[in-house]
Amino acid sequence: MLDLGTSFLASVERDPDALAIVDGEMRLSYRQWYDKVSALAAALGETGLQRGDHVLTVMQNRWENASLHWACQFLGLVVTPLNWRAKADEIDFGIEDAGAKAVFYEASTEEAVRLSRLAQDLPQLSAEALADIMTGRAADAVPVADARDWSLMLYTSGTTSKPKGVPRRHHAERAGAVAHVAQNLYRHGERTLGVMPLYHTMGVRSLIASSLIGGTFVCLPRFDAAKALDLIEKEKITNLYLVPTLYHDLLYHEAFSAERVASVRKLGYAGASMTDGLLKRLEQIFRPELFVNHYGSSEIYTFTIEQTAAAKPGSAGRAGINQTIRVVKLGSRDPNERAAVGEEGEIIALMKSDEAFEGYWNRPDADAKALHGGWYFTGDTGFFDGDGDLFVTGRADDMIITGGENVSPVEVESCLSLHEGVAEVAVVGLPDERWGKIVVAFIKRRDEVSAEDLDRHCRESGLANFRRPRRIVFVEEIPKSPVGKLLRRLLVAGEYTEERIPANR
Numbered sequence: 001m002l003d004l005g006t007s008f009l010a011s012v013e014r015d016p017d018a019l020a021i022v023d024g025e026m027r028l029s030y031r032q033w034y035d036k037v038s039a040l041a042a043a044l045g046e047t048g049l050q051r052g053d054h055v056l057t058v059m060q061n062r063w064e065n066a067s068l069h070w071a072c073q074f075l076g077l078v079v080t081p082l083n084w085r086a087k088a089d090e091i092d093f094g095i096e097d098a099g100a101k102a103v104f105y106e107a108s109t110e111e112a113v114r115l116s117r118l119a120q121d122l123p124q125l126s127a128e129a130l131a132d133i134m135t136g137r138a139a140d141a142v143p144v145a146d147a148r149d150w151s152l153m154l155y156t157s158g159t160t161s162k163p164k165g166v167p168r169r170h171h172a173e174r175a176g177a178v179a180h181v182a183q184n185l186y187r188h189g190e191r192t193l194g195v196m197p198l199y200h201t202m203g204v205r206s207l208i209a210s211s212l213i214g215g216t217f218v219c220l221p222r223f224d225a226a227k228a229l230d231l232i233e234k235e236k237i238t239n240l241y242l243v244p245t246l247y248h249d250l251l252y253h254e255a256f257s258a259e260r261v262a263s264v265r266k267l268g269y270a271g272a273s274m275t276d277g278l279l280k281r282l283e284q285i286f287r288p289e290l291f292v293n294h295y296g297s298s299e300i301y302t303f304t305i306e307q308t309a310a311a312k313p314g315s316a317g318r319a320g321i322n323q324t325i326r327v328v329k330l331g332s333r334d335p336n337e338r339a340a341v342g343e344e345g346e347i348i349a350l351m352k353s354d355e356a357f358e359g360y361w362n363r364p365d366a367d368a369k370a371l372h373g374g375w376y377f378t379g380d381t382g383f384f385d386g387d388g389d390l391f392v393t394g395r396a397d398d399m400i401i402t403g404g405e406n407v408s409p410v411e412v413e414s415c416l417s418l419h420e421g422v423a424e425v426a427v428v429g430l431p432d433e434r435w436g437k438i439v440v441a442f443i444k445r446r447d448e449v450s451a452e453d454l455d456r457h458c459r460e461s462g463l464a465n466f467r468r469p470r471r472i473v474f475v476e477e478i479p480k481s482p483v484g485k486l487l488r489r490l491l492v493a494g495e496y497t498e499e500r501i502p503a504n505r
Helices: 004-014 030-045 063-075 088-098 107-115 127-133 170-183 201-212 225-235 244-251 276-286 364-370 409-417 451-460 488-492
Strands: 019-023 026-029 054-058 078-081 103-105 124-126 150-155 165-169 191-194 216-219 239-242 266-269 290-295 304-306 315-319 325-329 345-350 375-384 390-395 400-402 405-407 422-432 436-445 471-474
Touching: 004 030, 004 063, 004 170, 004 201, 019 030, 019 063, 026 030, 030 063, 030 127, 054 063, 054 088, 054 107, 063 078, 063 127, 063 201, 063 216, 078 088, 088 107, 103 107, 103 127, 107 124, 124 127, 150 170, 150 201, 165 170, 170 201, 170 290, 191 201, 191 225, 191 239, 201 216, 201 239, 216 225, 225 244, 239 244, 244 266, 244 276, 276 290, 276 409, 290 315, 325 375, 364 375, 390 409, 400 422, 400 436, 405 409, 409 422, 409 436, 409 451, 422 488, 451 471
Parallel strands: 019 216, 054 078, 054 103, 078 150, 103 124, 191 216, 239 266, 266 290, 436 471
Antiparallel strands: 019 026, 150 165, 290 304, 304 315, 315 390, 325 345, 345 375, 375 390, 400 405, 422 436
């Protein structure tokens, strides 16, 4: 397997004049980009950074950040990206946990870096400084890393505990990108909207996959539906790979029209389940050649792939080309104790995968919880149907046990999403003296709709009585993470704003 520096160099030699990256007025061919990456790699090499050192990045999706990623691959530096919204204490945690040797930031993150206690003892370079360096010239960069070196360390979201570092080697990163190209049927020269953040596995995969096919990575530093629509139309974007929330925001933006996104031929989503209602609407409007549900994680990029997502709503499909998947009985740690067809259990993935990590960074406690008998226990629940397709029902921690019955929030959300008056929905279990927990639906309305209307819709849809929400709350917004993941825990904690009813209602 090639290391990533050699992989990038192969792309330059294969397609030197192809458009590689776009960021505003900046437009670079592969040869031009290689010149700039070479200048940056030469400058970083003179700072004393050594092969294997971690460098912390706190930047949005700009060309300087993408260039830094590639320069680090040539030098064997381990890119350790944090959410650009990170606070000073989170930067301190990342520096200490990773043992970072330098920090890279931009204007939007400058204050957090300035307030970080540990960052003051390290070399710091801004995006503007990186851009200045890349105006210079240097000899063509030569890869010093090999495929077994660490390439990247992502951090899990850490919603209930400290974030966990997920170190990944060059060969695993490239294997994930090759699989991404194959499973999304990318053609030579695809144009990708580079908006999924480069601190997230989806963003990094888009960046690397784009290089493998002589494609164009069109930077959108942070998601804005209006700007995204402008770029899709102007740059003739051919594929989108987004979390469901971003599709929703695109689709329902006032400036959206099918004509503006006519260049898009392939849709892919990951990071969260997509409701049946959104699936249906995307299929109707885009009429894509391919509509892929990609189910995976930072730890092991691909679990399963469903290439006809709208044809079988809710299906996560079958194991990716580098993977084997099982569903084991809930609570079991034996990978051979498989759940029956149709029986809900925990989803596990084989650690032999070319795309897999090898364990968490300095977290033997997390390894002991997740790694058993050569398998990664995902913490996700799901089942195989009679066709052999996987259905993901949620996180084990999200399962609602009401009156002794198990209720998957995802199933209830998909049902409610099909009502045209529902813009967004999230379902959680809240404590109840009699039932233990009751099913509660939080709804962001699109049109006039009442709780009674939605209850009638659930009954007429055939949703089992014990799965019907016992309470419906209309809210201003559904809480989500920066990459669009639903944050059910905030709803459980009461951190939401009920809808303000206009006086004329």
